[in-house]
Amino acid sequence: MHRLWTLLFGAAAVFAVGIFFWAAGKSGYWFPENVSVIGVDIDHLYWVITWITGITFVVVMVLFLWFLWKYGDERRPGKAVFTHGNHTLETVWTAVPAAILVFIAVYQYGAWKEAKFRSHMPDSPLHARVLAGQFEWRIRYPGPDRELYTDDDVEQVNLLHAWKDQDIVLQLESRDVLHSFFVPAARMKQDMVPGMKQNMWFQITRAGEYEIACAELCGWGHYKMKGHLIVHETKADFDRWYQEALGRQNADQRDPSIWERGE
Amino acid sequence: MKALDGLGLAVVAALTVTGIVLMSPGRAEARTPDVRYTLDPVTRKDYAGFGEEGFAALEQALTAFFGPHAQPTLPDGAAEALGLSPERIQHGRNLYVEKCMHCHGMSGGGDGPTAPFLVPRPRSFRMGKIKFASTPRTSPPVHEDLLRVLQRGVAYTAMPSFVNESREDLEALASYAQFLLMRGSTERLVAFVLDDEGTLEEELTPEQRQQAILEYMAEEFDGVRQSWVDARDQVIEAPTPRPQASEESVARGKALFLDATTECSACHGEDGKGQGPNVYSAEPFPDEITGELRTGYKKYDEWGTELKAAERGYEARPADLTRGFYRGGDRPIDLYRRIHQGVNGNIMPAFGGNLTPEQIWDLVNYIYSIRFLGVR
Ligand SMILES: [Cu+2]
Numbered sequence: 001m002h003r004l005w006t007l008l009f010g011a012a013a014v015f016a017v018g019i020f021f022w023a024a025g026k027s028g029y030w031f032p033e034n035v036s037v038i039g040v041d042i043d044h045l046y047w048v049i050t051w052i053t054g055i056t057f058v059v060v061m062v063l064f065l066w067f068l069w070k071y072g073d074e075r076r077p078g079k080a081v082f083t084h085g086n087h088t089l090e091t092v093w094t095a096v097p098a099a100i101l102v103f104i105a106v107y108q109y110g111a112w113k114e115a116k117f118r119s120h121m122p123d124s125p126l127h128a129r130v131l132a133g134q135f136e137w138r139i140r141y142p143g144p145d146r147e148l149y150t151d152d153d154v155e156q157v158n159l160l161h162a163w164k165d166q167d168i169v170l171q172l173e174s175r176d177v178l179h180s181f182f183v184p185a186a187r188m189k190q191d192m193v194p195g196m197k198q199n200m201w202f203q204i205t206r207a208g209e210y211e212i213a214c215a216e217l218c219g220w221g222h223y224k225m226k227g228h229l230i231v232h233e234t235k236a237d238f239d240r241w242y243q244e245a246l247g248r249q250n251a252d253q254r255d256p257s258i259w260e261r262g263e
Numbered sequence: 264m265k266a267l268d269g270l271g272l273a274v275v276a277a278l279t280v281t282g283i284v285l286m287s288p289g290r291a292e293a294r295t296p297d298v299r300y301t302l303d304p305v306t307r308k309d310y311a312g313f314g315e316e317g318f319a320a321l322e323q324a325l326t327a328f329f330g331p332h333a334q335p336t337l338p339d340g341a342a343e344a345l346g347l348s349p350e351r352i353q354h355g356r357n358l359y360v361e362k363c364m365h366c367h368g369m370s371g372g373g374d375g376p377t378a379p380f381l382v383p384r385p386r387s388f389r390m391g392k393i394k395f396a397s398t399p400r401t402s403p404p405v406h407e408d409l410l411r412v413l414q415r416g417v418a419y420t421a422m423p424s425f426v427n428e429s430r431e432d433l434e435a436l437a438s439y440a441q442f443l444l445m446r447g448s449t450e451r452l453v454a455f456v457l458d459d460e461g462t463l464e465e466e467l468t469p470e471q472r473q474q475a476i477l478e479y480m481a482e483e484f485d486g487v488r489q490s491w492v493d494a495r496d497q498v499i500e501a502p503t504p505r506p507q508a509s510e511e512s513v514a515r516g517k518a519l520f521l522d523a524t525t526e527c528s529a530c531h532g533e534d535g536k537g538q539g540p541n542v543y544s545a546e547p548f549p550d551e552i553t554g555e556l557r558t559g560y561k562k563y564d565e566w567g568t569e570l571k572a573a574e575r576g577y578e579a580r581p582a583d584l585t586r587g588f589y590r591g592g593d594r595p596i597d598l599y600r601r602i603h604q605g606v607n608g609n610i611m612p613a614f615g616g617n618l619t620p621e622q623i624w625d626l627v628n629y630i631y632s633i634r635f636l637g638v639r
Pocket residue numbers: 132135178179180214215216217218222225
């Protein structure tokens with residue numbers, strides 16, 4: 001009967017590994033395809049770490065199951081022997097993970113620097129200010145004069161427009177609680193802390209529409225705090241959209257198109 | 264040991280079954296079993312004389328007229344007259360139950376489970392009006408007003424934007440909101456007439472009483488429908504474009520803002536921060552509804568007044584004009600309409616009758632000139 005547990009735990013381990021490979025091969029259950037420059041490095045790091053932890057997981061589970069199986073045999077004669085401490089073993093299992101952690105820390109440094117160090121923020125004008133609040137993203141573009149809070153600003157909710165290969169520099173703020181601005185397809189995520197101004201920057205290499213999600217549980221409506229990143233093919237396309245949005249925003253006699261996302 | 268093994272197996276089995284049940288896709292109908300539209304609490308309070316029997320009769324007639332919750336219908340071809348399709352209303356109801364109900368409530372009374380925690384409160388559709396519309400304040404809103412709110416949300420309130428939903432879904436939600444608004448106003452009007460005519464006190468068989476209520480309902484609904492149809496021709500437009508925000512225009516706007524006849528600053532404050540002496544007091548004053556001494560915003564919007572709800576979230580809070588956003592939208596035409604017709608259901612009055620379009624534009628230019636003072 002005790003050996004049944006071995007089978008159960010074994011099944012759980014096989015199930016976990018199996019579901020991983022199954023999901024990895026199935027679209028919709030995995031990360032969306034990477035479309036950012038920094039995403040290449042981040043995906044690489046992701047796989048390096050996944051392989052390290054994956055192999056460790058398999059080795060640990062095999063050992064674990066082997067012990068369970070061996071000592072779960074109720075017909076084994078004699079009493080169990082208790083041992084206490086083994087310096088060599090303890091040194092090894094402390095030193096090896098420590099070495100792996102140091103390796104990861106050093107290995108990821110370059111990507112972290114690129115993605116997050118202020119000194120590596122591209123020298124481009126601010127693209128938009130993202131104000132998070134329960135439960136929406138208010139996105140304000142400084143417009144042609146490159147200054148926020150002037151008459152040529154456009155403000156939209158949950159829609160971030162940009163263009164391909166642009167250095168998209170964002171200023172992130174929260175007006176109430178913790179939020180986290182997450183663009184899965186760009187592999188970029190940044191927490192937003194009320195009272196703090198954060199910056200985020202990335203470059204998208206393919207025109208298209210990508211999801212923006214809040215990645216920090218921020219209240220009951222957290223799940224619906226979703227936006228879209230719309231990447232235009234060229235800056236000219238973006239400018240055309242901007243003029244159109246500005247026109248809608250400056251409507252002063254009657255309503256132009258009712259559709260915020262354009263016709 | 265054996266018992267423990269058995270227990271362990273039972274736990275594993277239970278977890279597996281729970282997992283499978285939770286992961287299996289549920290059906291929308293299965294998630295909303297047996298719900299119904301309840302009566303407006305204001306009806307119950309204002310017409311307590313109807314008694315439970317009378318309320319039940321009214322509710323029954325409303326269900327007969329507007330359909331049960333699972334199948335909302337606008338009778339008498341009203342849907343067609345307003346360009347709404349019955350399918351869209353039905354689809355909107357299914358979406359509403361999923362996305363809106365927890366704030367706006369199952370019957371559209373602005374009383375969902377989340378509502379008590381929100382300031383301001385979610386809109387109740389029962390009074391047949393919304394705050395930010397493009398129509399005169401005595402008229403219902405139009406379809407486009409609802410579409411705009413759905414897409415932009417209401418800035419700095421709990422009403423989020425649904426801009427990334429499909430157009431079909433947005434049309435459906437806007438259609439269903441209109442259903443709730445029309446149903447709400449009809450309920451109020453019919454309750455008033457029933458009270459006025461004393462119908463529920465007459466000696467009638469249940470069938471006769473039902474018949475009588477339904478007749479009033481058809482009559483009142485006809486008026487409601489007509490007002491919604493008419494509203495589509497009453498959308499406020501500015502006869503002239505917004506002029507340049509010249510120094511003179513801004514100065515004229517400022518003078519109007521501070522003027523004793525418009526009284527803008529009496530509510531919005533001389534600094535535009537929305538805490539003028541008419542609406543806000545740091546000194547204790549007796550509450551409008553409870554009479555208890557308190558400080559803060561002095562007045563309530565119509566929803567609070569009707570419900571006699573002296574609770575947070577129902578106060579009339581004039582806009583802080585220096586924060587860079589306006590709840591009713593920040594386009595020039597939105598501000599023009601706001602000044603022209605005020606905020607429906609709230610204390611902001613309509614100035615369209617007293618001010619010329621040029622004066623309204625001067626005011627808009629002044630308001631724009633201070634709009635980022637508090638955020639820059
Ligand atoms: Cu959030």
